[in-house]
Amino acid sequence: MLKSILNKLLAGNPLQDRDWRSLEQDALSDMRRAAAFDGLSVTVESDIQRRAALLQRVYPEFCAFCQATLGNPADFLITLWQVWLPLAQQLADRHQQVGRPFVQGILGGQGTGKTTLGKLLTVILRHLGLNALNWSLDDLYKTFSDRQALQTQDPRLIWRGPPGTHDVALGIETLDRLRQPSDQIISIPRFDKSLHNGAGDRTTPDLVQNIDIILFEGWFVGVQPIDPAAFDPAPPPILTEADRTFARDVNAGLQDYLPLWKRLDSLWVLYLSDYRLSKQWRKQAEHQMKATGKLGMSDPEIEAFVDYFWQALHPTLFMPTARQTAELAIEIQPDHSIGALYRSMDVESPLVRDSK
Template sequence: MLSRLVVGEALEPVKWQQLEAQMLADVERAKAFGVTVENVSQTVRQQAVLLQEIYPAFTQLCDRLFTDKTDHLETLWTVWLPLARHLVEQRQAVGRPFVQGILGGQGTGKTTLSAVLTLILQHLGYRTLSWSLDDLYKTYRDRLLLQQQDPRLIWRGPPGTHDVDLGMQVLDQLRQPIPGQSVHIPRFDKSLHNGAGDRVALPEEHRVTPETVENIDIVLFEGWFIGARPIDPIAFDNPPPPITSDADRTFAQDMNTRLQDYLPLWKRLDSVIVLYVPDYQLSKQWRKQAEHQMIATGKPGMTDAEIDAFVEYFWKALHPELFITPLIQTADLVIEIQPNHTPGRVRSSL
């Protein structure tokens, strides 16, 4: 039926009824997106019009995002379109720019989700900014100083490696815009300094022309621990592996303490979506697949042993069982990610 809709074919009444029944059949998803018996008919028809309108641009986007030829039409209909419409409703409800936090680890599709939502929302007339916690990494110089103070911070990414004050400043400017005044958006270039990366300069640093935006309606702010909160230190008395040594436990406890500094930043979020992987061990497998593909194309990549050490470093910093799993109880929306990276179960917080 969806393949008929995208080419503009008229559906028989019984087919419309089937689409309505399917939309209501997944009770959790229907509840998450506000679909009821009373509004399902209107919802299906409005979504069908939107599907037909954005599908040509969507297929072009898929050609850029995906190397495989998987048909993403079903995901577009069941997850991405309803989610975009849901964001529009929330934006209208708050009456100001809406900040949507998106938490997801390696391979969960944060970039894909943001790109697809931006496409749909722009078609609906909503100016959308896709921004990452990575863009708030401290400058190369500041991170060198940070490593001297704490040699355990061998990788950028854990709590303490971001400029939280800058993040709050930017989100405040986006949430409460001044008419006619643009907002400077910091970006992080991971290719600088031989891969160590550095923040693209802000205007006061007089080095490059910064990215500026204005009149943003919806901000998609994504990152691997967006919304994560400090936990009771007692959890580190018997933590899950790879937190095994005394040094590991101390590191985990220190990262837990540093999360406190991020709470004012999270207060700027209007909503949090968790891209949840029930088996967090998949992130290792996904990272290895990505590195193998890079190596196959002649690009440099990490060995499997290096990937294991890299991924486990972040598990030691903020273990998924300790910091991500609790968020599915409180997040506004939870989208489970399947082993093939595609969205599965969708539900509002438990």
């Protein structure tokens, strides 16, 4: 029913009153989702009409985006309507409310779709007259030479990624410049993971100006340190005393990132319904890559790689707190679709908080 109404709208056919009522009923069918989008601003009727107009403007470019990245646009029409358009509209409202560039943090592990979400929101926001910047915590990795020296100091840092492998001061400096409403040209650090045989290194920065919204994503963006007692006992693969020491040290290292997180105006958390899906999906991706003749990891190598990051910041220890302290939590299901979407009970909308 919903899909047929949306297709009718996209075909340029006028909607009947019953169609508009159906769209309004759908918007309120999941009250947690409705509350996540500020209870649907102003009135449901005006919000639906605004979203319908945006859908018509966005859809041609959305189709091109899907064909290049996701697949058949028709398979994602409902998600576009129910989730992606409202998220973009909410960001536009946030930007207008704060009166300066708005920094949206996006926390999500591998396979949660955080990078794709950022790119798609950039497309939609452009149709709302807003210039968005996609930026990743990965872009703040220390240089190759600095990480080589770091690994000499701490041989446990065998992979880039855990706390301690980023230039936090550079991130703070960059976000501080981006948050200032100005037409000055700003240098955005970028990282090329293919350099040095996959070890990666800094590459030529991007030069940007007049940015309205910054979408800052990463696998532990916004994550807070937890009580060290949580590691006694700890879930697998944190098994040995050496594993627990590493996990505690990484947890302590999150303290250095707190000043960076303070630059976020809001945080969304994308979380897997079962965190173990990330290992399964990584294996599938590597198998598909090798089937095309490219090099890829073996299954044992993938096991060791993913286990390393679970030993550093285990999802069952850190994600529950992140979901409670983020503004929005978005569940990703085994088929990669979006499940629950809700606002944390402990976090007020910035629109509400800033009005007090």
